[in-house]
Amino acid sequence: MIQKLLHEGVEVETSIDGYDAADFPEITAEKQGHRHPIHTVVVTHFELARMIERVNRRFASLLRSELTKLGIEDVGPAQAMVLLAIGDVELSVGELLDRGHYIGSNISYYLKQLGDGGYIDRVASQRDKRSARIRLTEKGEQLCSNLRNAGGAYNRVLARDDDDLRNLEIAFQTLHRLELVWGNAARYGI
Amino acid sequence: MIQKLLHEGVEVETSIDGYDAADFPEITAEKQGHRHPIHTVVVTHFELARMIERVNRRFASLLRSELTKLGIEDVGPAQAMVLLAIGDVELSVGELLDRGHYIGSNISYYLKQLGDGGYIDRVASQRDKRSARIRLTEKGEQLCSNLRNAGGAYNRVLARDDDDLRNLEIAFQTLHRLELVWGNAARYGI
DNA sequence: AATTTTACTTCAAAATTTGAAGTAAGTTAC
């Protein structure tokens, strides 16, 4: 079912924004035992952005429902993402900002909520008393662990074989490149 | 432990420019006797989600600044995404909902703003008077066109050669798979 | 004709994000 949709449902757009078609010779992925595209597709900036927006929306609602299933009422998907970003290390607010490209006041707000809920501990750094060191409490770790547990099922569905692994790997790296390009563009201009 | 992560995660090469594995607490490095990757890393479900969230944030702020540069005050990034989703076709609100996985009232709200700003026209469908048909006005098309124009620069940076194009396409398709898996999971359970 | 479903809209509330302004600690330049 998913398989079918993957092959037939992907929007294959032939019009390219901001390009001269001649600049980009058509690409064809090799067939041998690959599930990924045989078709010619050119993906633009905005198509990727729209896809990312949609996927992000989907994930947020999935995460919300996982939290509901766990009976968590005081943590929304955005805060859960902060918890997951903290992971099992102790870090400063600044480091956390970098991890998620948040805006300062935003993270401050979430950390306050998470602190009130008992999900994180904050200790002033010894050598720099301006810097607050953050880490998960037992409760916070438990929540992350539960979420990760539930996430295992998705990992298994998404990464069924080598081909999936390769594609997910490329997707991850490519997203990272987008992150850098878009991020630098926003700061320094393209 | 590592074994388990390997089953549930996705391998990724560590050598990505400007990317420090320490940024991703969920990643564990491990050596494998594989074809190219010598250092492999495991990317989980949540890491992809966090990456997508970050990239989405970056793009939104880029879009906001493009809009500012164009002197547009009455359209935010979210509404601009709706305009881009409409594109150059005439469609119903329902189709638009599908395109972005929005919630009904959400799109309704944006369409009202965009209608007030003169960016879209809405006409009741002849054969089904419940269904509103939406399309961009001249002004809406102009804005999209300006945005796409500005986007061309990013396309050129992102898609430098065939390899980039291939990767972008795979990223797009893989994100589509995520969209389906996460979407179906939310509706019917995994 | 009555009921149900579809396709949206409206409204109010909640969640999230932003930005300006503030505090306190550290750094640098005289």
Next chain:
DNA sequence: GTAACTTACTTCAAATTTTGAAGTAAAATT
């Protein structure tokens, strides 16, 4: 050493975005 500046973060208020419940009207079904 201290005045000025920077950094690291917080607070608050406002803007934006998202959600959900309730509504309307047209179409489809019974």
